[in-house]
Amino acid sequence: MKAYYNQNKISSSFAKFFKNFSISKPHLKNICFIITAMICAESVVLSDISRKLKDDFSLINLESIERRFRRFFSSFSSFAYSFYNSFISHIIFYFNIKHSDKKIHISFDHMFVRDKFTILLFSLRIGKQGIPLWFRCFKGKHNPDAYSMNLINEGISYCANLFADKNYHIIRNIKPLKYSAKVLKDVYYTRKLFKTNIVVSNYSNTDEPWYLITNDDPSRAIKNYSFRFGSIESIFKSQKSNGFRLESTNTQKIEHFISLFTIMCIALVWLTIIGVDYVKNKHHYHLKFRDVKKRKNQSSRVFSFFNLGLTIFNLCYYNWVNFILKFNFVLYLNTRHFFIERFLHI
Numbered sequence: 001m002k003a004y005y006n007q008n009k010i011s012s013s014f015a016k017f018f019k020n021f022s023i024s025k026p027h028l029k030n031i032c033f034i035i036t037a038m039i040c041a042e043s044v045v046l047s048d049i050s051r052k053l054k055d056d057f058s059l060i061n062l063e064s065i066e067r068r069f070r071r072f073f074s075s076f077s078s079f080a081y082s083f084y085n086s087f088i089s090h091i092i093f094y095f096n097i098k099h100s101d102k103k104i105h106i107s108f109d110h111m112f113v114r115d116k117f118t119i120l121l122f123s124l125r126i127g128k129q130g131i132p133l134w135f136r137c138f139k140g141k142h143n144p145d146a147y148s149m150n151l152i153n154e155g156i157s158y159c160a161n162l163f164a165d166k167n168y169h170i171i172r173n174i175k176p177l178k179y180s181a182k183v184l185k186d187v188y189y190t191r192k193l194f195k196t197n198i199v200v201s202n203y204s205n206t207d208e209p210w211y212l213i214t215n216d217d218p219s220r221a222i223k224n225y226s227f228r229f230g231s232i233e234s235i236f237k238s239q240k241s242n243g244f245r246l247e248s249t250n251t252q253k254i255e256h257f258i259s260l261f262t263i264m265c266i267a268l269v270w271l272t273i274i275g276v277d278y279v280k281n282k283h284h285y286h287l288k289f290r291d292v293k294k295r296k297n298q299s300s301r302v303f304s305f306f307n308l309g310l311t312i313f314n315l316c317y318y319n320w321v322n323f324i325l326k327f328n329f330v331l332y333l334n335t336r337h338f339f340i341e342r343f344l345h346i
Helices: 009-019 027-042 046-051 062-093 151-162 217-240 254-284 305-316
Strands: 102-112 118-124 130-140 167-173 183-191 194-202 210-214 292-295 298-301 342-343
Touching: 009 027, 027 046, 027 062, 027 254, 027 305, 046 062, 062 130, 062 151, 062 254, 102 151, 118 151, 118 254, 130 151, 130 217, 130 254, 210 342, 217 254
Parallel strands: 102 342, 167 342
Antiparallel strands: 102 118, 118 130, 183 194, 194 210, 292 298
């Protein structure tokens, strides 16, 4: 049976999921239409989003649509973080680790939108990319508030609490590592803030050593840190040059940016889930992609999960397809999530 996905059907499907969250009907409607149009436009620029809206929006003046969304961004920003917390909590509740070593990896770093905004972002590694878990946005580049140790501790605590009922062993990797390392075990970091292991390493063509701070086995420090590049850097790429063109945003207000960034993260997670679902269950679908290429007995992915999800969306949008888009936001369904031992890497 073929399905037909237009703007109203996709937005209504989002609404059925988000209606269980604490949100007013006007906000719910705006969020669902913005997510749909943002993905279609592959842009966070408000004019691009507005132009992609169809059906009931076709007869509305473009400037009126933009004013409506700007008002929404202003009011939504006050509870955007709590809304995203509820959203990501749903995903983690059903999350089932697939790695044989029962470990997951979380990274955090700062990103910048030109000279306009600074974001502190924590991400969960999914395959060779990641999804946002927790973030905070600040006005200006290198805003000192974004580097506050209290804020970083808040992010670490949030991620720890997010997985608290799953009996995870939390490992913190904070700074980058280069090889030829010296290991210092059981030392205090930042004036007895916490006891940990520090790996100090020099690397060719650098003037200063690099440091890795970890409460895991120091011999695994390089391996653990390497996962960061497949997680948080992939998110930055999807948000910027290879996805939603975040740096093209013309908004100047931090309130608007917080709302915009929150909705963009929701769209990124949904597309990633679609990509993951296709890779894990492609034998169930009539829709076929060459998503893996093989060379000399080695295979590599043609699309990231995010780009695969985006490609599938574009094929489905205003088209009849033998493919069912899923709107339950379930990533790696966990049927035994209270009984499986896992480890959390930060």
